[in-house]
Structures are given as C-alpha cells and as structure tokens.
Amino acid sequence: MSFCKPLFYIVIILSFSINPDxxxxxxxxxEDAVKNVKRTAVLNDDDRQRLQKAAGLLxxxxxxxxxxxxxxxxxxxxxxxxxxxxEKLLTLSESVIDSARFRLPxxxxxxxxxxxxxxxxxxxxxxxLERDYHLDGALPKAPxxxxxxxxxxxxxxxxxxxxxxxxxxxDETKTSIKAEITEVLAHTEIVRQLxxx
Numbered sequence: 001m002s003f004c005k006p007l008f009y010i011v012i013i014l015s016f017s018i019n020p021d022x023x024x025x026x027x028x029x030x031e032d033a034v035k036n037v038k039r040t041a042v043l044n045d046d047d048r049q050r051l052q053k054a055a056g057l058l059x060x061x062x063x064x065x066x067x068x069x070x071x072x073x074x075x076x077x078x079x080x081x082x083x084x085x086x087e088k089l090l091t092l093s094e095s096v097i098d099s100a101r102f103r104l105p106x107x108x109x110x111x112x113x114x115x116x117x118x119x120x121x122x123x124x125x126x127x128x129l130e131r132d133y134h135l136d137g138a139l140p141k142a143p144x145x146x147x148x149x150x151x152x153x154x155x156x157x158x159x160x161x162x163x164x165x166x167x168x169x170x171d172e173t174k175t176s177i178k179a180e181i182t183e184v185l186a187h188t189e190i191v192r193q194l195x196x197x
Contacts, residue, residue: 029144034193037145039103047102054099055196061092061152062188065181068159072177078167086163089156090118096191100149103195107146113139114150117157126161134158145194148187155184 042048068085075082094115101108117124117133132138133154136147158180166173 029148029190033144034190037104037143037194038106039194040105050099050102051196054096055192057092057095058188058192058196061089061096062185064088064092065156065185069178069181072169072174075169077169078163082163086156086160090153090160093152093156094118096152096195097149100191100195104145104149106143107149109140110142110146111150114153117154121157121160121164124161126158126165129154129158129161148190148194151184151187152191155180 042051064085068082068089071082071085097111097115101111114133117129133150136142139150159177162173162176162180163169169177
C-alpha cells in the first residue's frame with residue numbers, strides 16, 4: 001500500500017503537466033497535506049459505522065464509474081442503462097459527500113452549494129457548469145481538501161449534461177465522458193484518505 005500512494009500522486013502530477021485542462025478543478029494533495037487536514041474525530045460506534053458505510057459506498061462508486069466507461073465504449077446513443085448508471089453515480093456521491101460534511105466540517109457550505117447543481121442539470125449549459133462548478137465560480141472559497149469530494153458529484157453531473165446535449169454520443173462526447181470519469185476515479189483515493197481514515 002505504501003508503494004501505491006506515491007504512484008497515485010505521480011499520476012496526478014503527470015496529469016497536470018500533460019494536460020492541465022483535463023484536471024482544471026483538481027488540486028493535488030501530497031501525503032503530508034492529507035495527514036494535516038483537520039477532521040472531526042471519530043468518537044463512537046455510530047461514527048465508525050457511518051464511515052464504514054461511506055467506505056463501502058466509495059468502493060461501489062469506483063466499480064460503477066468503471067462500468068460507465070465500459071458502457072460508453074459500447075454505446076451508439078444514450079439509452080436508459082447509461083442514464084441509470086449516471087444517476088447511480090450521482091446518488092452514491094451524495095451519500096459520500098454527507099460523510100465528508102461530517103468529517104470535514106470546514107467543507108460543509110462548499111459541499112452543500114455544490115450539490116445545488118443537481119436542481120440545475122436539466123437547463124445548465126456545459127460552459128456554465130464548467131465555470132461555476134468545476135472551476136468553482138459559483139462556490140464559496142474552501143480549503144483544498146474540499147475539492148476532491150465535490151468532484152465525485154460534479155463529474156457525473158457533467159456527464160449528464162454532455163449526454164443530454166449529445167444523445168447520439170459523438171466520438172468527441174465519448175472522449176469527454178471518459179475523461180470526466182477517469183478524472184473522478186483519480187480523486188477517490190484522496191477522498192478515501194480524507195474522509196474514511
């Protein structure tokens with residue numbers, strides 16, 4: 001496991017240097033930064049059970065995100081299966097964000113305002129979503145540890161908007177969807193370290 005952590009951070013750093021637009025809303029955190037984040041102490045069995053549930057949901061989120069990538073590769077258009085998969089990711093992310101709000105109280109307002117995006121998905125433009133939620137134009141200032149958890153919700157929301165705008169799934173849209181989900185998968189280990197451990 002100690003070998004995997006440095007490798008993970010190398011992947012994040014390389015992603016920034018190769019194409020900064022792919023991970024524009026990301027803020028890399030090294031191991032020391034993660035360790036030094038202020039967290040609510042886990043004091044009782046209810047707290048531990050809450051975090052165990054969040055750990056399971058986060059692992060399930062990773063599995064379902066990978067399934068979505070596979071579905072997109074095989075799909076010629078958006079069908080009910082893909083829409084259900086995106087909805088599943090949004091719902092899972094909301095549950096993980098609930099635990100993050102408990103564990104990282106300094107992120108509470110930021111995460112609550114991030115979830116407000118859900119009510120705008122029918123009408124928000126892709127450009128507005130990028131500006132206001134990926135790049136945080138509509139969100140309050142927050143410490144860097146808050147960004148990773150927010151992205152669990154924002155990236156699947158972006159996929160929802162991309163598929164809404166291009167139900168025929170052009171090659172460009174498929175590439176964008178895969179980039180969104182691949183990026184969010186890069187956030188899950190940091191979220192695990194910030195919220196669960």
